[in-house]
Amino acid sequence: MAEQVQPTTQPLNYMEGTIVRDAMADILTRQSEHISELVARWLGGGLEHLYLVGCGGSYATTLPPKWLLDRYSTLAVDRFSGYEFVTRAPARLNANAAVVLGSHSGRTEEILTAADLATERGAFTVGLTKPDTLLTRHTTDALTYDSPATNLSKLLLSYLIAIEILIQRGEMPDEAGVRAALHDLPDALHAVRAETEQVGRDLAAEYRDASQFYVVSTGPLMGLAYQFTVCNLLEMQWLDAASINASEFQHGPLEIVRPGLPMIFLLGTDESRPVTERALAFSQRYGARTIVLDLKSMPNIHPWFAPFGLHLPLQWLNWYLGIEHDHPVSTRRYMGKVAY
Secondary structure (H helix, E strand, C coil): CCCCCCCCCCCCCCCCCCCHHHHHHHHHHHHHHHHHHHHHHHHCCCCEEEEEEHHHHHCCCHHHHHHHHHHHHCCCCEEEEHHHHHHHHCCCCCCCEEEEEEEHHHHHHHHHHHHHHHCCCCCCCEEEEECHHHHHHHHEEEEECCCCCHHHHHHHHHHHHHHHHHHHHCCCCCHHHHHHHHHHHHHHHHHHHCCCCHHHHHHHHHHCCEEEEEECCHHHHHHHHHHHHHHHHHCCCCEEEEEEEHHHHHCCCHHHCCCCCCEEEEEEECCCCHHHHHHHHHHHCCCCCEEEHHHHHHCCCCCCHHHHHHHHHHHHHHHHHHHHHHCHHHHHHHCCCCCC
């Protein structure tokens, strides 16, 4: 492994205990009514366009709600990384738009700049962040959480916004079923968290010598594939990695497949599943060393909520890789240490 940089001890592991369950339950209890009122205000003000903006993990959490809204709503939805939103400055950004901006620290420079741009254009703005951050003061509203399960928290808030838009626009399929799945989500995730710890531990031991990974998925799981690649394998593990959309697999990426190549496949149970299954079958046929994480092994997780369920074995894998490598997941060379 590369040289070690402080700290040398493992940070808090949010996968332990009831942290995940408590975070999800707290958001559902505190923010559901707030989000309903927020969406009603947007729609009453003539909402025509929704923008989802974030960086890193926050950017990854914008993909599943966009997938839901693209799939079931006629509302225009776009997602951007922070500086992409700022430099592109969409011409459609106006008083009939709402901009959802995620930043755990609440001080990400491009997210604050994006919030200011949206405000200048007259758009509704809401921040997804910890309580009382700079972002809460740069937006007209804020949806906050107080948990180390940061990406899951932002993901749930984003889902609640998307689901509430579908409900209030009369575009929601199976409202009763989805509401029941939301109600059950904290306990369902708590169970999956316990069930998948040994999976993550065993995979970390098996792949401890791997120096690179390709993470393949599509549909609502593509954001999770990106998050695990960028925030975990690259940032935390210092391993070479890339995420590949299975819809694009045959258009170039298949040429990298070779015997022994470590590849992670994320399978949901939605309409996009066969696309990832095809890429998986090809990779296995030509000898790749594949990790397959499948929502079918989590029957209590609704298909819409696949990114929550499959997040958990990936986080156990990330945690135990850090232990296998004696490389705490909070170790950084550059982030927060040198000017960028």
